Amino acid sequence: MTAETRTFEVDGAAIALDDPALYGNRELSWLDFNDRVLWEAKDPRNPLLERLRFLSISASNLDEFVSKRMGWLRLSLKSDANHRTVDGLTIAEQNLVVRERVHAMQRDIDATWREAIEPMLRERGFRVVPFEGLDQSSKDALRGYFMEAVYPVLTPLVVDPSHPFPFISGSSLSLLLTVRADEERRHLARVKVPPNRSRFIEAGEGTFVRLEDLIAAHLDLLFPGVEVDESCVIRVLRSSEVGTPGEDAADLLELMEDTLARRRMADAVGLELQGALPEPRLGMLLEELQLHPDDVYTSDVMLGLADLAQLASLPIPDESFPPFIPAVPSQFLPNEDDEHHVFHAIRSEDLLLHHPYESFDQTIVRLIQTAAEDPHVLAIKHTTYRTSPDSPTLGALIDAAGRGKQVAVLVELAARFDEANNIEWARRLEDAGVHVAYGNPNQKIHAKISLIVREESLGIVTYSHIATGNYNSRTARIYTDFGLLTADRQIGQDLMAVFNHLTGLSKQPDVKALLVAPMTLRSGLEERVRREIAHASAGRPARVVFKMNALEDARFTELLYEASSAGVQVDLIVRGICRIRPGIPGLSDRVRVRSVIGRFLEHSRVFAFENGGAPEVYIGSADIMKRNLDERTEVLTPIQSPALQARILRTMDRFLEDRRQAWSLHDTSWSRDQAVEDIGVHAELLALAPFA
Numbered sequence: 197m198t199a200e201t202r203t204f205e206v207d208g209a210a211i212a213l214d215d216p217a218l219y220g221n222r223e224l225s226w227l228d229f230n231d232r233v234l235w236e237a238k239d240p241r242n243p244l245l246e247r248l249r250f251l252s253i254s255a256s257n258l259d260e261f262v263s264k265r266m267g268w269l270r271l272s273l274k275s276d277a278n279h280r281t282v283d284g285l286t287i288a289e290q291n292l293v294v295r296e297r298v299h300a301m302q303r304d305i306d307a308t309w310r311e312a313i314e315p316m317l318r319e320r321g322f323r324v325v326p327f328e329g330l331d332q333s334s335k336d337a338l339r340g341y342f343m344e345a346v347y348p349v350l351t352p353l354v355v356d357p358s359h360p361f362p363f364i365s366g367s368s369l370s371l372l373l374t375v376r377a378d379e380e381r382r383h384l385a386r387v388k389v390p391p392n393r394s395r396f397i398e399a400g401e402g403t404f405v406r407l408e409d410l411i412a413a414h415l416d417l418l419f420p421g422v423e424v425d426e427s428c429v430i431r432v433l434r435s436s437e438v439g440t441p442g443e444d445a446a447d448l449l450e451l452m453e454d455t456l457a458r459r460r461m462a463d464a465v466g467l468e469l470q471g472a473l474p475e476p477r478l479g480m481l482l483e484e485l486q487l488h489p490d491d492v493y494t495s496d497v498m499l500g501l502a503d504l505a506q507l508a509s510l511p512i513p514d515e516s517f518p519p520f521i522p523a524v525p526s527q528f529l530p531n532e533d534d535e536h537h538v539f540h541a542i543r544s545e546d547l548l549l550h551h552p553y554e555s556f557d558q559t560i561v562r563l564i565q566t567a568a569e570d571p572h573v574l575a576i577k578h579t580t581y582r583t584s585p586d587s588p589t590l591g592a593l594i595d596a597a598g599r600g601k602q603v604a605v606l607v608e609l610a611a612r613f614d615e616a617n618n619i620e621w622a623r624r625l626e627d628a629g630v631h632v633a634y635g636n637p638n639q640k641i642h643a644k645i646s647l648i649v650r651e652e653s654l655g656i657v658t659y660s661h662i663a664t665g666n667y668n669s670r671t672a673r674i675y676t677d678f679g680l681l682t683a684d685r686q687i688g689q690d691l692m693a694v695f696n697h698l699t700g701l702s703k704q705p706d707v708k709a710l711l712v713a714p715m716t717l718r719s720g721l722e723e724r725v726r727r728e729i730a731h732a733s734a735g736r737p738a739r740v741v742f743k744m745n746a747l748e749d750a751r752f753t754e755l756l757y758e759a760s761s762a763g764v765q766v767d768l769i770v771r772g773i774c775r776i777r778p779g780i781p782g783l784s785d786r787v788r789v790r791s792v793i794g795r796f797l798e799h800s801r802v803f804a805f806e807n808g809g810a811p812e813v814y815i816g817s818a819d820i821m822k823r824n825l826d827e828r829t830e831v832l833t834p835i836q837s838p839a840l841q842a843r844i845l846r847t848m849d850r851f852l853e854d855r856r857q858a859w860s861l862h863d864t865s866w867s868r869d870q871a872v873e874d875i876g877v878h879a880e881l882l883a884l885a886p887f888a
Contacts, residue, residue, distance in 0.1 A: 202754075202758065204757075204761050204782065204783055211780075211782075211783055213754045213757055213758070214754075216280075216282065216283050216284025216285075217284070218753075218757065218777055218780075218783075219282045219283045219284075219750060219753060219775045219776075219777075220283060220773075220774060220775045220776070220777065220864060221281070221283040221285055221290065222281070222283075222748055222773055222775070223265050223269070223290055223294045224293070224294065224297065225772070225773045225774055225775065226261060226265065226772055226773050227261070227294070227297050227298070227301060228866055229771065229772040229773065229791070230254055230257045230258055230261065230301065231301070231304075231866075232791060232793045232859055232866060232868075233250060233253055233254045233257060233793060234250070234251070234254040234301070234304060234305060234308065235793075235868070236250035236793055236794070237250040237251035237254060237308050237312070237313065238308055238312060241856075243514065243515040243516050243517060244313070244316050244317070244320065244512060244515040245508050245509075245510060245512060245515045245516045246508075246515075246516060246517055246795075247312075247313060247316075248313050248317070248504055248507060248508045249505060249508040251305065251308055251309060251313055251501065251504055252501065252502050252503070252504040252505040252508065253502075253505075254301075254305055255305050255500070255501035255502040255504070256502035256505075258298065258301055258302065258305070259367060259433065259502060261298070262298060262433045262465055262466050263366070263367075263433055263434065263435060263436040263465070264436050264437065265294070266291075266294065266295070266298070266433075266435070266465045266466065267434075267435025267436055267437035267462070267463070267465050268435075268437045269287060269290060269291045269294065270291070270435060270437075270463060270465055271435070271437050272287045273287055273288060273291055282750040282775070283775070295490060295491070298466075298493075299493050302468075302493050302495070305501055306495055306496065306497045306501070309497055309498075309501060309504070310496070310497050313504075317507075317510075320512050320515070321401075321402045322402045322403075322404070322507070322510055322512070323402065323403055323404070324396065324404045324405070324406065324507075325399075325403060325404070325405060326405070326409050327405050327409045327410055327412070327413040328413070330399055330400075330403070330405070334399045334400050334403070335413075337399070338397065338399055338405060338410060339414065341397065341410075342410055342411075342414050342417075343417075345393065346390065346393055346407070346410065346411065347414070347417060347418075349390045349392070349393070350387055350388075350390065350411065350418060351387070351388065352385060352386075352387050352418045352419060353385060353386045353387070354375065354383050354384070354385045355383060355384040355385065355386075356383050361384075361480075361484045362386050364386070364388075364430070364432045364464075364485075365388075365432075365434075366432060366433060366434030366462070366464075367431065367432075367433060367434075367500070368388060368389065368391055368431070368432075369388075369389035369391075369407075369408055369429060369430075369431055369499060369500055370386050370387065370388050370389060370429070370430050370431070370432075371386065371387040371389065371408060371411060371412060371415075371427060371428070371429060371430075372384070372385075372386055372427070372428045372429075372430045372473065372477070372481070373385040373386070373387070373415070373419075373424050373425075373426065373427050373428075374424070374425045374426040374474075374477065375419055375422045375423065375424055375425070376422065376423040376424075376425055377421075377422055377423075382425065384477060384480065385419070387411060387415075387418060389407055389408050389411060389429075390407075393407055394407065394506065395407050395500070395503040395506055396503070396506050396507060397410060404507070406498060408429050412427055415427070426472065426473070426474065426477070427471060428469055428470065428471035428472060428473040428477075429469070429470040429471055429498075429499055430467065430468065430469055430470075430473075430481070430499075431467075431468040431499045431500060432464050432466070432467055432468075432485060433464065433465055433466040433467075433468070434462045434463065434464050434465060435462045435463050435464075435465050436462065437462075463486065464485040464486065464487055464491075465487075465491070466487070466491050466492075466493065467481065467482070467485060467487055467491055467492045467493070468492075468493050468494075468495060468499050469492060469493070469494045469495070469499075470494070470495045470496075470497075470498060470499050478492070517795050520882055522551070522552055522553060522554055522555035522556070522557075522558070522673070522885070523553060523554050523555065523885035523886035524554070524555050524558045524559070524886065525547065525549070525554055525559065525886045525887075526886070527541035527542075527547060528541075528555075528558055528559050528562060528563075535566070536566065536570055536572070538562070538563055538566060539566075539570075539650060539657075539659060539683075542659055542681045542682065542683050543657065543659075543683040545837070546680060546681065546682040546684070546835075546836065546837045546840060547680070547681040547682075548678065548679070548680055548681075548835070548837075548840045548843060548844070548887070549678065549679040549680075549681065550676070550677075550678055550800075550847070550881070550885070550887060551665065551672045551675070551676065551677045551678075551679070552672055552673050552674060552675070552676065552796060553676075553881050553882055553884070553885035553886075553887070554885055554886055554887065556669055556672035556673075557588070557669055557672075559679075560589070560646075560661065560663075560667070560679065561588045561589055561592070561669060563648075563659075563661070563681070564576070564578075564589055564592045564593065564596075564646070564648075565588070565592040565595075567592075567596065567648045567650075567659075568592045568593065568595045568596035568599065568601070569595075569599070570650070572650050572651050572652065573596070573601060573648060573649065573650045573651075574601060574602060574649045574650065574651055574656075575601060575602035575603070575604075575647075575648075575649040576593060576596055576601060576602075576603050576604075576646070576647070576648050576649070577603075577604045577605075577606075577646065577647040577649075577691075577692075577695045578593060578603075578604070578605050578606070578645075578646045578647075578667070579605070579606045579608070579641055579643055579644065579645050579646070579667075580605060580606070580607050580608065580618070580621070580666075580667055581608045581640075581641065581642055581644065581666050582666040582668055582671070583617070583618075583621065583666060583667055583668045584617075584668050584669055584670045584671075585617055585620075587621070587667070587668070587669065588669055589667045589669070590605070590621055590624075590625065590667075593605060593625070593630060594624065594625065594628040594630065597625075597628050597629045597630045598628065598629070602631070602649075603629075603630045603631065604630070604631040604632075604633065604695065604699055605625050605630050605631070605632055605633075606632075606633050606634070606635065606641050606695070606698050606699065607621060607622045607625070607632055607633075607634055607635075608634070608635045608640050608641045608642070609622065609634050609635065622634070631699070633698060633699045635698075635829065638827070639714070639827060639828060639829060640827075640828045640829070641698060641828070641829045642817050642818070642824065642828045642829060642830050643662075643694070643712075643816070643817050643829050643830050643831040644662065644663040644664065644665060644666060644667065644679075644816075644817045644831075645660070645661065645662050645663075645691055645694065645695075645831050646660070646661040646667070647659070647660055647661075647688065647691045647692060647695060648660075648661075657683055657688075658683065658685070658688025658689070658691070658692065659681065659682075659683055659688070660680075660681070660682050660683070660684070660687050660688050660691050660833075661679060661680070661681050662679070662680050662682075662687070662691070662710075662815070662816060662831055662832075662833040663677060663678065663679035663680070663815075663816075663817070664677045664678050664679070664799060664800040664801045664802075664815055664816060664817060665677030665678075665679070665799050665800070674796055674797055675796065675797045675799040676796045676797065676798050676799055676800050676878075677799050677800050678800045678802070678815045678844070679815075680815060680833055680835065680840075682833075682836075684709070684836065686708055686709045687709050687710065687833060689708075690705070690707040690708060690709050690710040690712075691710070691831075693705035693706055693707055694707065694710070694712060694829075694831060698829065709833070709834055710831055710832065710833055710834075711814060711816070711831070711832040712829070712830070712831055712832075713818055713824060713825055713826070713828055713829060713830035713831075714825065714826045714827060714828065714829070714830075717818060717824075717825060717830055717832060718752075718825040718826065720832075721752070721803060721820075721825075721832075722752070722755060724740075724803075724805045724807075724812065725740060725755050725756070725759050725764075725805075726755075727805070727807065728740055728759060728764045728805055728806060728807070729758065729759050729762045729764055731764075731806065731807070731808045732759075732762050732763035732764045733762060733763070736808045736809075737806055737808070737809070738759075738762075738763060738764040738765065738806055738808075739764065739765040739766075739767065739805075739806040740756075740759065740764060740765075740766055740767070740803075740804065740805055740806070741767045741768075741769075741802070741803075741804040741845065741848045741852075742766075742767070742768050742769070742802065742803050742804070742820070743768075743769040743770075743798075743800060743801060743802040743803075743848060743851065744768075744769070744770060744771070744801050744802075744818075744819045744820055745770070745771045745772055745773075745798075745799065745801070745819045746770065746771070746772050746773035746774070746819045746820065746821050747768060747770050747773065747774045747775055747776060747819075747820045747821075748773050748775060748819070748820065748821040748822065749775075749820050749821055749822045749825060750775065750822075752820050752825070753775045753776050753820075756768075756776060756784075756787065757776070757783055757784055757787075760783065760784045760785065760786040760787045761782060761783050761784075763786070764786065765786050765788075766784075766786055766787045766788070767788050767790075767848070767852055768787065768788065768789045768790070769789075769790050769791070769792065769798075769802075769848065769851045769852065770789055770790075770791055770861075771791060771792070771793075771797075771798045771799075772791075773821075774789055774791070774861060776789065777861075777863050777864060778861055778862065778863070779862055779863050780863070788852065788860075789860065789861035790851060790852055790854070790858045790859065790860055790861075791858065791859045791861070791866065792851050792854060792857050792858050792859075792877060793857060793859065794856075794857040794876055794877070794878045795876075795878045795879075796878050800815065801815060801816055801817065801818060801819060801832075802814070802815055802844055802848060803815075803832065804841075804844065804845060804848065811841055811845070812834065813834070813835040813840075813841045813844050813845065814832040814833060814834055814835065815832065815833060815835060815844070816830060816831050816832030816833055817830045817831060817832075818830035818831075818832060843887060847881070850877045850880060850881070851877055854874075854876060854877040855869045855874045856869075856874040856875060856876035856877070857876040857877055857878065858877070
């Protein structure tokens with residue numbers, strides 16, 4: 197909050213902008229988002245296999261939330277349990293309410309599978325059954341599969357004085373057993389369910405058996421001559437918050453490898469059970485994991501429902517979204533007369549790309565591949581935050597280095613859960629002669645930027661790509677993102693200054709067109725919101741339209757309250773976390789918040805300002821979160837073409853007007869229009885592509 201608290205008069209009462217009641221809790225707001233994802237699994241308007249996929253996504257999201265945010269709460273409890281966040285809750289209070297909400301969501305996910313999705317699959321001829329429910333011929337066939345493909349990778353572990361309690365890795369499934377060699381000796385045993393085997397094994401046409409059930413049915417082969425008295429499936433969730441890596445590491449690569457090693461051994465934050473586990477065994481397990489009984493969730497269906505994604509490709513006609521082929525803008529279509537025509541197209545006018553409606557591979561990947569092969573290209577500079585193991589973009593940059601071009605790649609090693617992949621790519625790039633630099637451990641490089649330097653008849657020309665999404669061909673098929681391609685000289689100079697700042701020891705880069713965090717992005721956005729307040733105060737039209745993944749920063753939320761109270765129309769399209777409370781008379785009655793959930797994951801960030809009839813529109817990598825504004829390297833670029841500005845604003849209005857996919861926030865509650873006849877914004881944009 198600001199040092200000087202501002203108050204507003206509403207219905208004769210003064211409201212202070214630092215009142216905790218004005219701010220939603222970050223953790224609970226994120227869980228609201230996952231409720232909206234789960235609703236897609238319940239929504240009968242969606243095809244069955246898409247409902248199954250959404251169920252899997254909501255389960256995966258919840259696992260990640262427990263690992264990240266419950267892990268963060270646990271760490272915070274140790275340091276200051278009574279610390280209050282901006283919404284007024286202490287860390288201890290949040291830990292209790294969030295754990296209760298997580299368990300409620302787990303029950304909801306289980307119920308959606310048990311009561312909705314699984315019965316519908318059965319109606320269509322597909323079922324998941326216990327091993328004992330199979331006929332003998334199917335059992336015999338699966339026994340052969342077990343012996344050939346599963347048995348060799350299993351390791352039964354018994355706990356006794358000579359065998360200590362085994363480490364249970366995070367998110368993996370295990371069978372926890374009580375085995376008896378004779379009447380006097382009973383031991384705890386564990387069999388890890390191998391994660392490199394399919395979770396659902398086909399046992400005949402349309403019939404599947406879970407891998408853990410197959411293993412449980414063949415315990416006699418793992419423990420010959422031993423009785424198995426009790427069996428339970430367990431799953432441990434571990435924190436991804438492991439603190440700061442050891443400072444004695446030789447370099448950042450070593451630091452991140454240390455982080456990965458410690459994450460594997462991180463504290464447990466939750467225990468999931470399926471089946472009966474006697475109290476003495478449960479007590480022993482909780483003691484070993486240092487968990488409380490309230491940290492335990494018992495499922496009556498199965499654990500790890502994220503694995504249901506495996507069934508989302510079942511051959512059920514008309515039960516998936518219609519397939520589509522991403523459009524290719526005309527500027528990127530092959531031209532036999534000029535193989536480098538894409539550079540001429542960008543030089544003649546700025547190009548705006550909207551993925552996945554427009555192909556990422558046939559635009560950005562092709563551009564970088566063309567640059568790698570073009571003898572006139574002298575240098576390529578590039579950032580990578582999250583990318584695929586088979587990244588064609590990084591492959592092209594390796595090719596460019598092999599052709600003698602100057603190639604610099606900034607690899608963010610600390611991209612959560614992508615560290616191992618990025619470490620591997622960093623080594624491959626270095627081995628190929630690419631200049632590789634890393635983000636500061638305390639300031640991640642989250643910007644999505646690429647710069648191509650080309651020598652042409654009129655001199656050196658820079659071609660810039662600034663985007664809202666990662667250079668990842670896989671996620672570009674399901675994440676919605678904008679990207680700007682421009683030969684604008686000032687933007688090119690600004691990008692060069694940003695790259696030099698990141699690879700060298702230069703201080704704050706001197707940028708004129710771009711907004712760059714942590715230096716100028718927060719102040720630049722705040723200045724523009726205050727300009728809208730001035731327009732509203734002068735009686736001129738005033739509006740901001742922001743689209744982002746999260747509105748978490750308290751200071752910026754306070755500014756949006758101030759803007760609304762001054763007469764500015766504040767339109768927010770927020771995918772996930774949202775702290776603001778719209779609809780408070782006199783304070784936020786000009787705030788409109790929508791959240792669009794559907795076929796694609798909304799990932800683009802847009803910041804548009806009415807500016808008295810001279811609109812300004814920015815796109816880039818930053819959300820309105822403290823970490824993005826103050827603690828990361830982020831880049832926003834202006835969209836200078838009036839035609840491209842208008843295109844983005846039309847798209848934003850489609851999100852705001854959508855009656856099929858969009859949710860509306862009223863104070864602290866989300867609601868959704870259930871109009872059946874309307875076409876959702878994703879289907880509408882698919883029909884419009886290409887947009888050029």
